Amino acid sequence: MRAMAAVISCLFSCHHSLQTNIPTKVCILPPPISHSNGLCIGKPNSKHTFGFIHISQLRTSATCVFKLNASSTAAQETENSAEELVDSLLSMVEGTDRGAMLSKEEHARVAGTVSKLEQFCIPEPLKSPLIFGDWDVEYCSNPTSTGGYYRSAIGRLLLKTKEMAQTIQAPDFVGNKVAFSALNAIDGEVSLEGKFIPMDNKWIQITFDSPYLKLGPFEFRYGGQSSVKIAVIYVNSKIRLGRGSRGSIFIFKRCC
Structure with missing residues (x-):
């Protein structure tokens, strides 16, 4: 009692x-x-x-819970904002022959959206497995940067581009391919294979072997080695953005 x-x-x-x-x-x-x-x-x-808890301990616990919830909410808002920008960017370049049909003003809008997405890039994208896989080339601010003469103004008149793709495989393989139809009569394909070397957390240097050309029944190599530098400025499960050493912007969409 x-x-x-x-x-x-x-x-x-x-x-x-x-x-x-x-x-x-x-x-x-x-x-x-x-x-x-x-x-x-x-x-x-x-x-x-019987025990006592000082009120400051309760306040500290409440503050920690509040900060955790606020951090979680901010992370979700950031993810949603990035996804909205990704969807907007893909809609800008859809049906534009990989950007070749866009006006100067439209290219500027694409560049502005790319710059916004760049702010959401993970700190060390080259260490992420997301960079590997098969990618469709959805856009390039300079058409010849992805297909050379095959994507020049004259090349696009004579050669209808059917596919532009890039494959990146661990640890260092890169393969580029441009499939086309010559005068809507002869199917052709030019491909490049090479290896990349990381230069820092974002930039890589790719050294390609000489191009391999298929044109109807003919197949042969021509030219010599080539080298390019490109930075991965954004990557997620859906797209990868790149910027070349001369400022060209690339948008790659992951193949389904």
């Missing part, structure tokens, strides 16, 4: 303090013990004792 009285006294004191003052400590009761007579009282003379 003395233990029960102590419990009641403590409860009354805590209740009175809450009504009259801002508490600095909160009373924590020991776990109740159920007896055969149905009464639930604290076990006397046990290692369980």
Whole structure:
């Protein structure tokens, strides 16, 4: 009965303090013990004792929870913003012959959206497995940067581009391919294979072997080696953005 009285006294004191003052400590009761007579009282003379938690500890815990929720919300908003920019960017370049049909003003809008997405890029994209896979070339601000003479103004008149693709495989393989139809009569394909070397966290240098050309029944190599530098400025599960050493912008879309 003395233990029960102590419990009641403590409860009354805590209740009175809450009504009259801002508490600095909160009373924590020991776990109740159920007896055969149905009464639930604290076990006397046990290692369980009445304890107090300083109100500052509660405030600190509440602050941590608030900051965690705020951080989670901010991360979700960032992800949503990036996804919206990705969808907007792909809609800008869809059906434009990989950017060749866009006006100067439209190219500027694409560049502006790319710059915004660049701010969401992960710190070290070259260390991410997301860079590997098969990619379609959706856009290039300079058409000849991805297909050479095959994508020049005259080349596009004579050769209808059917496919532009890039494959990146671990640890360092890069393969480029441009498939076309010559005068809508003869199918052809030019491909490049090479290896890349990381220069820092974003920039890589790719050294390609001589191009391999298929034109109807004919297949042969021509020219010599070539080398390019490109930075990965954004990558996620859907797209990869690149910027060449001369400022050209590339948009690659992951193949389904």
